[in-house]
Amino acid sequence: MAPAGRALALVTALAVSAAGGGSAVAPVQAQDLPRGAPIIRDTEIEQLLRDYSTSILRVAGLAKQNVRVVILNDRAFNAFVMDGRHIFINAGALFDAKTPNEIIGVFAHETGHLAGGHLQRLREQLAAAQTASIVAMLAGVGAMVAGARAGGSGGSIGAAAIMAPQSAIQRSLLAYVRTQEDQADHAGVKFLTATGQSARGMLELFKRLGDESLFNSRFIDPYLQSHPMPPERVAALEVLAKASPYFDRTDPPELQLRHDMMRAKLSGFLDRPDTVARRYPLGDHSLPARYARAISTYRHGDSRDAVAQIDGLIQTQPNNPYFYELKGQALLEGGHPAEAVAPLRRAVALAHGAPLIDIMLGQALVATNNAKYAEEAVPLLHTALSREPQSPDAYAQLAMAYGRKGDLAQADLAAAQAAFMRGDVKTARQLATRAKTRLPVGSPAWVRADDIVSVKPPAAANK
């Protein structure tokens, strides 16, 4: 999963919290994310979700906008868009979706919101509603004051005056959001049909969700979150979905297997061992079940036992990069970095350009304390950083690699960049200041250090 950082946690190094900066996903700002929801980074899952979403985004005319799917570590079923560049999906949705087609349907619906420019228009409606609401409130306050002056029970009349217009505004906003939902459903089915895929998954998912709204926005009253999905919406979707010539088309078996492996991986990493054991009992010899148990063993049990189980997986699929990645991660976190190097090298070779795996190999190389390995880690981490330019972990490993090589100037610069990406501007500036004294004035590295020194600490950092 996420590159092995300091801890064993699923979302270690590249996790973003609402408090800290340094997301590994470039343009997502921490403050835009739902409170306390960390991002899950994993090459295998991200690749699968990219495969799910690419053709949908293409037929929606969004291929060039570089829309990224971001996985949130949240067990609630949810998917949403908050800007034009990201589709957020909760791990809970990936868990609950039984087929690729269900998640593809979710992406089709969310892409419908993106293609329709719904966010921008919803914001405009909300701004208008907020203005109307303030006007209504002031009118209510006026009535209350007038009532109080007149004596008697005017206060409560005033309170009623405050409430009534707001609920009217809320109803109109709700109607507006429902219109957008219907439009997104329509567009979603259109995208699915254009890519030769069925809308059955989307329909079944919506039916199953029943009383949950897929649309989530922090701007909207909680009423919306708990409001039942209107039956007429499901009925309308059913008509649309069944009109498609592809309604009965099912997912290719190899895609279904990748989907099942994703669910197994999430369960292995996120569920308690007893839950994993119940979900994937020992009698289940399928690859996903063995994957989930191996991960759970590595997370909670004996690392040698875990490695033996992972070796069994490798025997079944000798060219699966993620099995080697898992083996390397288990060995690295089990305190055997030298043994982790070979499987991670294999994972890097098989994955064809997976920066998160590069970073993990870099970490293993650095952790061996071998100067020659440190030498190798430097270009590897630079390559990874060209694809993941905001990874504090990659910078931290790079700092250590330079340190091992005795290049203190570059070590300071990389450490400054790591601190900066973590949102620790104060430490970043201190380290960058020291780096500048060690670097040739005006050199590219000096300029980068100087950039950090001249950054003003963001006001939000004091919160």
Ligand SMILES: [Zn+2]
């Ligand atoms: Zn929606």
